[in-house]
Amino acid sequence: MTSARPAGYFPHSGDLSYDVDHYDLRLAYDVDSNQVRARAVLHVVANTDLRALRLDLVGLRVTKVQVEGTPAVTYAARRHHLVLRFGRTVKSGQHLRLTIMYQGRPAAIGSGSDEMGWEELDDGVLVAGQTNGAPSWFPCNDRPSNKARYRFEITVASTYHALANGVLTQSRRGASTTTWVYEQSEPMATYLATVQIGRYTTLAVPGASVPMSAVLPDRLIHRYGNAFSRQPEMLVFFERLFGPYPFPAYTVVVTADDLEIPLEAQGMSVFGANFLTGGWDNVRLVAHELSHQWFGNSLTLADWSDIWLHEGFACYCEWLWSEESGARCADVRAREHWARLAGKSQDLLLGDPGPDDMFDDRVYKRGALLLHALRLTVGDEAFFVLLRSWVSTNAYGNVTTAMFVAHCEAASGQSLQDLFRPWLTGRALPALPSVPAAPGGPHSAP
Numbered sequence: 001m002t003s004a005r006p007a008g009y010f011p012h013s014g015d016l017s018y019d020v021d022h023y024d025l026r027l028a029y030d031v032d033s034n035q036v037r038a039r040a041v042l043h044v045v046a047n048t049d050l051r052a053l054r055l056d057l058v059g060l061r062v063t064k065v066q067v068e069g070t071p072a073v074t075y076a077a078r079r080h081h082l083v084l085r086f087g088r089t090v091k092s093g094q095h096l097r098l099t100i101m102y103q104g105r106p107a108a109i110g111s112g113s114d115e116m117g118w119e120e121l122d123d124g125v126l127v128a129g130q131t132n133g134a135p136s137w138f139p140c141n142d143r144p145s146n147k148a149r150y151r152f153e154i155t156v157a158s159t160y161h162a163l164a165n166g167v168l169t170q171s172r173r174g175a176s177t178t179t180w181v182y183e184q185s186e187p188m189a190t191y192l193a194t195v196q197i198g199r200y201t202t203l204a205v206p207g208a209s210v211p212m213s214a215v216l217p218d219r220l221i222h223r224y225g226n227a228f229s230r231q232p233e234m235l236v237f238f239e240r241l242f243g244p245y246p247f248p249a250y251t252v253v254v255t256a257d258d259l260e261i262p263l264e265a266q267g268m269s270v271f272g273a274n275f276l277t278g279g280w281d282n283v284r285l286v287a288h289e290l291s292h293q294w295f296g297n298s299l300t301l302a303d304w305s306d307i308w309l310h311e312g313f314a315c316y317c318e319w320l321w322s323e324e325s326g327a328r329c330a331d332v333r334a335r336e337h338w339a340r341l342a343g344k345s346q347d348l349l350l351g352d353p354g355p356d357d358m359f360d361d362r363v364y365k366r367g368a369l370l371l372h373a374l375r376l377t378v379g380d381e382a383f384f385v386l387l388r389s390w391v392s393t394n395a396y397g398n399v400t401t402a403m404f405v406a407h408c409e410a411a412s413g414q415s416l417q418d419l420f421r422p423w424l425t426g427r428a429l430p431a432l433p434s435v436p437a438a439p440g441g442p443h444s445a446p
């Protein structure tokens, strides 16, 4: 094999020896039987000389593989992979066009609370790809550092509404089925690719600076405002802090089913019916998921060990919204959570929590507290300026903790190693700096 497995939390996922630039996924899906027949066309560029290429694909049967640009390809299905072998060496830098026909009954990967990927609902489908669920429905290079553009073509019975990431460019109605075509032009990590299928109605939501909509069952429309009434304001607020919303539109899907947690996808968030009540515990999640469009989806970690760059930031955005919306200010939230965290076991490394603890709530809260400590150290003005330039400099790319620390030092003109080190690489909870004499709040941000 010439594949290069990435080190890190999921060494069985993804391959560094090539990049996929574009996925064209065509799925014909039957909701009742959960049967899919699919064709994936992948535009690939070799990063090194290749005799073989390893794609991630789980639980689906490949019926045909064609590769334009190289003859004599054989393929073999492994438990988690589809391995293609070339008749001659594919040179580094060479482009290939892979066409893969496959079919079967897609199912989530993993078990219990670790399930990810394709999931049947009572009457429809959701896809929750984080962290390694993408191979449950399409062959891919499943590492977050390989962002690509996508086209989706989904054919389902016309009684259902099908969504995917990006802009709806066509919906063609046949005798009994409808084909939905979506184009995702901004680069996207595999785990953020999604399909949502249900008996849904689209509700246009006015008041935001980009098209915003809710896609949900009719019977839930009257409850939508309970948690989401201020979401347009949130988007305007986050744009003021972090710069333009990075995608053409934002859609919230509310499933008929209850869900344990909301899910983020690029340009989209998915909430269960159980989240349609007011109160801070739900409203904070609305802010959290929306903020992932900047922190996670536009700026995506290169390696899962840096998960705090998504979850710490999204948690801090909850506190910023709390302050903006007239609820408790961010400093009060931060000190409450600091006190709670101080009472929990301190055996977690924020800068490298490990695959079992990467979604531990302490990562979220400690990450947000680090951002608050940074804000108190450099001052409000410098803090919001550096966040904004962090986003603009790295939009649609991949980021690391080292890049963030270097960015903060360059932007603030001071060494911040003594601030970052104990929060990121120590286990004990560092003290929060005291409040500056005249806090400006996010209102003072440009």
Ligand SMILES: [Zn+2]
Residues within 6 Å of the ligand: 288, 292, 310, 311, 314
């Ligand atoms: Zn999150």
